Amino acid sequence: MSTTSCLQFLRPYAWKPLVARSNGGGGYLRFYHLARQHELTQANALKYPRLRHDNGGVPMRIPAFREKYKHVESGTMADEEVVLHGRLQSVRRASSKLVFLVLKSEFEQVQGMCNLRKLEAAGATLESFKQLARLLNRGDIVSVTGRATRTSSGELTIDATQMPELLSPSLVPLPVKLADEDTRIQQRHMDLLVNRKTVDTLRLRSYLIKYMRDFLHARDFLEFQTPILAENAGGAVARPFTTTMTGVASTDLSLRIAPELWLKRLVVGGVDKVFELGPSFRNEGLDQTHNPEFTTCEFYNAYANLDDLISLTEDLICGLAQHCQDLIATKLDSLPAVDTSSFRRPFAQMEFIPSVEAAIGFTLPDLSAPDALDTLVADLESHGIAVERPLPTLPKLLDRLAATYLEPHSASAPLFITHQPVCMSPLSKSFVCPKTGQTVSARTELFMGGRELANMYEEENDPFAQRDKFIEQAKHRDTAADGDSAVNADGELLVDENYVQALEAGLPPTGGWGCGIDRLVMLFSGTRRISDTLSFGNLRNVVAVSTMRKPFERDAAAAAADEKTGSS
Known part of the structure; x- marks a missing residue:
């Protein structure tokens, strides 16, 4: 089985092992990292682009967006096109042509709506839309350009007018829950996110x-x-x-x-x-x-x-x-x-x-x-x-x-x-x-x-x-x-x-x-x-973090050796 097909098989379970495994996922996480890196590279999406503000939208903080458009009414659309940056908390694929995102930044979150029918005007195709929807994962950092609206359920939403841009992918799964004390100490960034x-x-x-x-x-x-x-x-x-x-x-x-x-x-x-x-x-x-x-x-x-x-x-x-x-x-x-x-x-x-x-x-x-x-x-x-x-x-x-x-x-x-x-x-x-x-x-x-x-x-x-x-x-x-x-x-x-x-x-x-x-x-x-x-x-926690091994350097070499011997 290829790494891509393995990743597709494992994706529904991507954020569950960190809850159950006291060592933070061990070999599973290392495999996930290499498989996702491979998939993004194959899709030409592993780019880590420089941030730019020349796409017509006005960069806005999510808290400012929520405050400015808190009175927007259901079914209406704001005139101003804005750009929001944030970390994906969830990706919900309602259909092959409609995807809902939840972005979070500065401790507040907002819903994003990607409708292929509206994105076609910006050059999106069904294939490119499906590929982006397949690539986006919880934990990725993305940029969404669109206009404020409110859905029929009353949720303040940014309705995308351009295809979301992947700014920085998460090469490891972002867990929904993180309870193990050792993992919380050694991966404080994950503890803060979760x-x-x-x-x-x-x-x-x-x-x-x-x-x-x-x-x-x-x-x-x-x-x-x-x-x-x-x-x-x-x-x-x-x-x-x-x-x-x-x-x-x-x-x-x-x-x-x-x-x-x-x-x-x-x-x-x-x-x-x-x-x-x-x-x-x-x-x-x-x-x-x-x-x-x-x-x-x-x-x-x-x-x-x-x-x-x-x-x-x-x-x-x-x-x-x-x-x-x-x-x-x-x-x-x-x-x-x-x-x-x-x-x-x-x-x-x-x-x-x-x-x-x-x-x-x-x-x-x-x-x-x-x-x-x-x-x-x-x-x-x-x-x-x-x-x-x-x-x-x-x-x-x-x-x-x-x-x-x-x-x-x-x-x-x-x-x-x-x-x-x-x-x-x-x-x-x-x-x-x-x-x-x-x-x-x-x-x-x-x-x-x-x-x-x-x-x-x-x-x-x-x-x-x-x-x-x-x-x-x-x-x-x-x-x-x-x-x-x-x-x-x-x-x-x-x-x-x-x-x-x-x-x-x-x-x-x-x-x-x-x-x-x-x-x-x-x-x-x-x-x-x-x-x-x-x-x-405390100091004991800090020492534990600073003395951690570097798993991906070693595991990349191990993966190369596996590939040479034909392992999968």
């Missing part, structure tokens, strides 16, 4: 980012870009990705953990309201809610205090919730609705130390004392609360107490957890809490659904206090977990002296704010996996 929820989640991400930018621009913030690659990762306690550069071989470079220190240098330089929305990197865990490469938005507002930051955050989150729900109700209907009633102002607040003490049933020791960790561990164990071994650092132990006893209170509504112990916030201003007598930070974190969404605090602008806090942070660093040494080659504690020197020029009282974009998208799209919010999934 699974509406996948692309709607990414569209929501784009709209969400635009809303945040517009929100900040409307409040006179300026967006700046700061270095991603530098000698010091800076801005948070985490293990960085490190590399070297040939031009500065003696210096190790790091991908930034956060843009914080750079942005505050800009505030020192007179940029009172500044933000950056972009990538950060942490060489740590990879799970459903963490990815080593992630997107953050940070802003710094001179002369803003913690109350200002909380108010601004409530404005932003409430606005985002309503905006995302409006999008889901109109454009992104594959996503679950956002319960906007959960985002009512003011958001609930819990003070860290009093709330933890109420939950565990005893008073925390002086957390600024040198033996605070040992004392806290002893107190916890004496009250029947297990502490893992090896012992974590004090900040990490306190963080785990919050995760156990405080964060679950955010299950159904936003929650601010405020005034964390100073050891957990080395870059924020601190004060003695009048309720507990503990030194705490002028900081709050916003949680929703048990996940941290945003972190904000009044920035430490005292260079002497900041240097002391850097030293204390280095002492607390868990070298076994972070993979970094707290000292340099000379045995000195690592301190960002350049940043301390910048503070000496005078940082105004400043409120700083940061949030993870990926977590926000997870919240408002209703997904539980961070990989669903990323264009090509």
Whole structure:
């Protein structure tokens, strides 16, 4: 059996194997690719033409076409001839002289009608019409020239006045359904084409980012870009990705953990309201809610205090919730609705130390004392609360107490957890809490659904206090977990002296704010996996794609060998 006759036999089943086969179709797909390539070549249709606009029609986007001609009445025909480009979602052959197409572009689709009786005026013949109808397949990218009309069934349609042109054929079948996880990861483009929820989640991400930018621009913030690659990762306690550069071989470079220190240098330089929305990197865990490469938005507002930051955050989150729900109700209907009633102002607040003490049933020791960790561990164990071994650092132990006893209170509504112990916030201003007598930070974190969404605090602008806090942070660093040494080659504690020197020029009282974009998208799209919010999934997914073999190169050689030996 020839490849062409094989293809004709298999065409009715062309998009079924991808549903059933976990490996994406395997040998079937490779055969389909070669057979379709052969058929298109034989028909002189495998051309990949340059796009041209000299055929008399006006190029128009499908969404614009639907909007412009939404009031066209059944049985009438628009005067203007237009050209639509899109990917075929279906080809329905009503008869030997009538074919219906469904084109999709920019997430909207429209019906095309090809009637040989009308196309004969443009030079079409019965044979050429049949050949084109036989060649067109779901997934092909085509151009249709015609006039807007509405069929008797009420469907807005472009009535073709010229033979559709094949711009780019799909040499592999476009499945109707794609459920296998491995195939979705390795062929993300197919996942986007087939699974509406996948692309709607990414569209929501784009709209969400635009809303945040517009929100900040409307409040006179300026967006700046700061270095991603530098000698010091800076801005948070985490293990960085490190590399070297040939031009500065003696210096190790790091991908930034956060843009914080750079942005505050800009505030020192007179940029009172500044933000950056972009990538950060942490060489740590990879799970459903963490990815080593992630997107953050940070802003710094001179002369803003913690109350200002909380108010601004409530404005932003409430606005985002309503905006995302409006999008889901109109454009992104594959996503679950956002319960906007959960985002009512003011958001609930819990003070860290009093709330933890109420939950565990005893008073925390002086957390600024040198033996605070040992004392806290002893107190916890004496009250029947297990502490893992090896012992974590004090900040990490306190963080785990919050995760156990405080964060679950955010299950159904936003929650601010405020005034964390100073050891957990080395870059924020601190004060003695009048309720507990503990030194705490002028900081709050916003949680929703048990996940941290945003972190904000009044920035430490005292260079002497900041240097002391850097030293204390280095002492607390868990070298076994972070993979970094707290000292340099000379045995000195690592301190960002350049940043301390910048503070000496005078940082105004400043409120700083940061949030993870990926977590926000997870919240408002209703997904539980961070990989669903990323264009090509998490780092593990990206590695899986980038290391894929190239099947068609190998299979073309195998096909040539088969042809030489007379195989079919």
